[in-house]
Amino acid sequence: MKFIILILATLSIMSIEQQVIADDNDNLQEIFSEYVEYGKRNYPEGATYDGDHRYDDKVTDNSEAGILARDDSTRNFLAKLTKINYDALSGDNRINYDLFKRSLEESLEFSRFKDYLMPIGQQNGIHLGAPQLVQFQPLSNAEEFNKYFARLRAIGTSVDNDIANMKKGMSLGIVMPSFIMEQTLPQMESIINKNPGESIFFSAMEKGKDLTPEQRESISNELKEIISQDINPAFQRLHDFVKNEYLPVCRQEAGVWSLPDGSDRYNLLVKYFTTLDLTFNDVHQTGLSEVARIEKEMNRIKDSIGFNGSVQEFNEFIKKDPKMFYTDKEDLMNGFRDILGKTDRARAS
Structure with missing residues (x-):
């Protein structure tokens, strides 16, 4: 029991x-x-x-x-x-x-590094993101256009938030490199179109397959009004701020190290991309060691075939000597498979 x-x-x-x-x-x-x-x-x-x-x-x-x-x-x-x-x-x-x-x-x-105080660059920012909305926003009927318009009307607030953040960044020395910001000016200028019907934002009217003729006319007029009264002024504000206030205080050096706490930023980026507890000096030393190792190996190879000259000259020789190139597709694939086989055997051992 x-x-x-x-x-x-x-x-x-x-x-x-x-x-x-x-x-x-x-x-x-x-x-x-x-x-x-x-x-x-x-x-x-x-x-x-x-x-x-x-x-x-x-x-x-x-x-x-x-x-x-x-x-x-x-x-x-x-x-x-x-x-x-x-x-x-x-x-x-x-x-x-x-x-x-x-x-x-x-x-x-x-x-903690407050990178949000640098929201604009030549590859990122509202001046690049906002025009792309039309590519993936559903725009078939009047209701969908109304949702799109709500987003467009919010661009002014988003731009002003960016400007406020950038101004705070200026006070803290957290600013973008000048050569990057110079590239943003023509990008913004391309958005500001005095003729609303030629604006990139007006390309939304190419959609709307379910709109009636009356709806299309009304929505078209409303979109032109939003472009004229909301979008163009917002990007003009951003453009003028960057040109007149932001660019003069931008960094002249591109490296992360030139920002406040630059070394800590750099080390965190190293950790992020390598997943290892390495410093940027560790990575640099690894690079130098690898260059030295590869150069030593290249010297061994060139000496083994009797090549007289430097490693640099040997590299040029390899690039130009016809004997170094495959002329047959099958030979190329066999050579590729042979290399794979050698690496697999090396890993297994």
């Missing part, structure tokens, strides 16, 4: 443990789902791009207050992770947990 009671008790405990394990895995998935929804709400343009059209009339809050609030949300998600029993997770979920935790922690590590 005691044995039966012990068995029943053991089975009960195992059932509870399995339930806890299931709960931790389920709870982790709930956190992931919550984070995905959070991302769509807070980065609505990304939601639209991903095919979720619940937020097609919203834009990302790029004010400093909005950005700092998202940092607080990141901390909250990290706090939720601490309530998960890591040991109770499945193998796959442990990997998911580790990656998610690392992503959140890196986001907070980078946030």
Whole structure:
């Protein structure tokens, strides 16, 4: 009887443990789902791009207050992770947990450098992002155009937020290199079109396949008005600010090291891209060592074939000597397979 009671008790405990394990895995998935929804709400343009059209009339809050609030949300998600029993997770979920935790922690590590105070560049910024909305925003009927218009009308506020952030960056020495910002001026000028009907934003009218003739005329007129009264003035403000106030105080050096806490920034970027606890000096020394190793190996190769000259001359010889090139497709593939075989054998050993 005691044995039966012990068995029943053991089975009960195992059932509870399995339930806890299931709960931790389920709870982790709930956190992931919550984070995905959070991302769509807070980065609505990304939601639209991903095919979720619940937020097609919203834009990302790029004010400093909005950005700092998202940092607080990141901390909250990290706090939720601490309530998960890591040991109770499945193998796959442990990997998911580790990656998610690392992503959140890196986001907070980078946030202390306030890169949001440099929101404009030749490859990023509202002057490049806003015109692309028309490419993935649904624009078939009047309701969809109204959502698009809500976003366009918000451009002025977003631009003013960028300017406010850049002004704060100027006071802290967190500014972009001048040669980059010089490239943004013609980009902004290309957006500002005195004829609204020729604006890149007016290309939305090429869509609207479900619009009636009356709706098309009304929406066309409204879009021209938004371009004239909201979009053009907003980008003119941004252009003039960059040209007259921002450019004169921009950095002359391009390197991250020229920013405040430049070495710390650089080291964090090294850690981010290598996933290793290395400094930028470690990476530099590795580069120098590898160059020396490769040059030594090249010297050995050129000497083995009796080439008289420097490594640089040997490199030129390799580039120009017809014997160094394959003339047959099959020979090329066989040579490629031979190299793969050698590397596979080296890895196996």
